[in-house]
Amino acid sequence: MTPWHRNEYILKGLFFGLWAFFALQVPPSRDDAWKDIFWVLGWVCTGLAVGLILGVGRLVRRGVKPWENLKAFPLLVLLESPQFIYGGVMIGLMCGIMSGRELAQPWAQPLAELVGLTWDDIKHTPPVSEWLSFCAFGGAVLGFGLYRMRQMEDGRWRFLTGIGVAAAFVYLASEYILEIKVPDPTDATKSVSLFESAASRVNLGIYLLLGLPFFYLLTFCGEAEESEVEIMTFCGVLGIALHLIGLGTALPGSGAATPFLVPIVIYFVYATRVLPGLRVFKHALRGFSYMNLGQLTLAIRFFRRALELNPNSELANEGMHQLHNSITLATLERHPDLVEELDFKMCLDRATGLLMVPPTAAASEEAARFLDLVEQKKPVYLARVDYLRVIALIHAKQYDHASEALARLLSPETPGYHPTVRSQILFDSWFLALDGPKGVVERIGWPELNKPGRRMEAIGAVERKLAADAGNEKAKEYRNVLYTGLQEKEFVAAVAVAGAPKDFNYDYVEQLGHQLADDNDPERRERGLGYLRIAGRGLLGRAPAIFKKLADVSEKYGDPHSARGYTEQIKLAGRAFGPRNFAKDQREIYLNALRKLAALAEAEGDVFKAEADAADASGDAAGREKKDAEARPYYESAIADLQLYRDDGGGAVLEAYRKIAEMHGKMRDALNAVINTAAALEYSSSDADLIQKRDTYYYSVTVERLTRAKENVGKWFDVGYCVRKAMAVLNRADTDADLLEWATHLARLAKVIEPTSNRVRLVEARCLLRRGERDAGLQLLEDVREGQKGSGDEEEAWYNATRLLGQLYLEELNRPELAVRAYLDYKDYHKSGADTLFNIARCYEAMNDPANAIKYYNAVTVYEEHPKYWDAKEALRRLGKG
Structure with a gap:
């Protein structure tokens, strides 16, 4: 202001x-x-x-x-x-x-x-x-x-x-x-x-x-x-x-x-x-006033402000057009400051009005001066200036010069043209080249389309024309001819230079592709497949069905390699478009493609895995390792595809986890096989196959491997399973050396994840005792008893360790004074009973403390149905209290 x-x-x-x-x-x-x-x-x-x-x-x-x-x-x-x-x-x-x-x-x-x-x-x-x-x-x-x-x-x-x-x-x-x-x-x-x-x-x-x-x-x-x-x-x-x-x-x-x-x-x-x-009215009225007074610079400013407030104002637009239409080069000479205020697009409209009908010599000269002015002051409009010069040369029947200028306009390599301005006149330029005066068509014509980049640009111009004027018959005619002659290499070259074209009818190309894809003529069929490949690039929402069609045709005609490549394209389209953005039918195709790719990769890996197993059976460790390395990329690819299937909404999640676990097992990666088996069991805890695989995979996990991966897999590793399985083995009366070794291995794995856990140390201590390592087992039990009780399973393990210590002190080490303290602690546990009271009495009797021994033996006799009842009665008689 x-x-x-x-x-x-x-x-x-x-x-x-x-x-x-x-x-x-x-x-x-x-x-x-x-x-x-x-x-x-x-x-x-x-x-x-x-x-x-x-x-x-x-x-x-x-x-x-x-x-x-x-x-x-x-x-x-x-x-x-x-x-x-x-x-x-x-x-x-x-x-x-x-x-x-x-x-x-x-x-x-x-x-x-x-x-x-x-x-x-x-x-x-x-x-x-x-x-x-x-x-x-x-x-x-x-x-x-x-x-x-x-x-x-x-x-x-x-x-x-x-x-x-x-x-x-x-x-x-x-x-x-x-x-x-x-x-x-x-x-x-x-x-x-x-x-x-x-x-x-x-x-x-x-x-x-x-x-x-x-x-x-x-x-x-x-x-x-x-x-x-x-x-x-x-x-x-x-x-x-x-x-x-x-x-x-x-x-x-x-x-x-x-x-x-x-x-x-x-x-x-x-x-x-x-x-x-x-x-708006006041600004427009002032604009007309200043225009009538010859103060054109002020008039333009008022008209422009009116159009800023309302671009659709008829009065302001009329004034702006009237002003520009009245401008001559003599006017610009009298008002040099007016040049900076002009709307050069309207100046070009003025020149267009002079040239669209066969102009007089004066009109041609006037138009040429306007074009020179725009070129000098607003070079961004150079493409439109050159197009109007072509029109002027055609009117003058200078076809050689007109063709040269038109060829520059049609060439995407010509420097200096603003892309947007050039795209606005490109259809009209192609019309002159293809259907213009005979002198121009003979010099340019349809062969111009075969030059690099021309056909794709012409297609873009046609699509823009049809978007603005859907009923334009000439544009429809050009579209049919241009797409029919389109080669896939032309599309690929255009994409490499400027990216995927926006002004391109992928739906039309898809229709052409489906018409030719099943043709018996190999050449026509290949053109149809090329159209479908182009359509698949631009129609990501329908890309799964398009590439599936390509894969089906390739399989039908004995080309599995290409079929697999098209199936890979389905996966890439899903990653680009977003699997959950697909329609239901397209998403199903995408998910099935992932499973198919996984199956193909697994089958290829199995070939090398069989050779690796054969080498292992013959004692060839180096040969086995080599073949395992060759199989690994295939299994990793299959695992990646199955993980995508699982994460992108595939329905068979249990089977996906099962297959992933199996392939980790084939790669001799027992730890990841364990983790995926555990995930599968979350969906079906009673699956016999998964339960069997879990036992096998846990046995194959090494302590060293788990130690290295502890930070990453700790929350997924099932310590509870290790403890329960080891306990089950230890509680069996017929446990042999192999079973004992298995229980010890599970205890060591559990200790990697929870080294201070009472339940883990208790299992390890029991394994040591069963293996004859009495001192180590006893020390581990004492460490548990000196630590915190904890709660839940940890508390139960603490009391069981305490009871086991009391038993060892009393029956093996002849330390009744230590045993009685352990049993007295265990007596506070809710699962203790007459057995505990009986063992406390035995400890006091071995310590020559008859009074306390009699006290606890009497406590046992309260439980008349207990197996220790008569043993307690006998002990009381032995102590003179029977």
């Missing part, structure tokens, strides 16, 4: 400040009020009339002829004379106000008498007469506030703020208007409300209403673009005036909220329905 725009807002605020001062002079009687109104309005209207006369005079001096358009001329005067109108209104208002002060009486009184008024009718009465400076200052502050609010960039926020401020104006006035106090004329020691009488309030409201047309006139004619700020102020003052004249009580059926609702409704309707169009 310019400094003058700021000044306009300050003057608008100052106008309301001065008008408020004028309104505050309201006399109590109706007749006196109208005399005052007549006097001030006379001055304001006189000032306005002078401003309008000066504005008319300036326009006439500029060459405007009012009689040529009497309807539009008044609007033109308003819009082109803001300084005169602002000056006239403000000076007139100042004169009207100042004429009532004592200093103005010498000249104001004679003027008043000329119109039938007296000095008493127009003079200001204290104390209101002393408020002029306050009103003027307040008005200027209001104007500056409006200017700052106009600078708010967010139009929606400005709109909502305007509603709030307008409502606040009305509310504050309704609440505090009666608070304006003046001294009581009858008693100077008292104060009374300035607007205590209803008549004075009505008169004040009328005064404010009379100021609104002048404020709107200032808004309408101002150079500053009108916004919600002005209508906000207008509606705020309107609401105050309606409240003062008592609209809420004067109209039957209306309530006290009417002074609020009426301005808000007006504000909403004006700001949303009237203001947008009015702003």
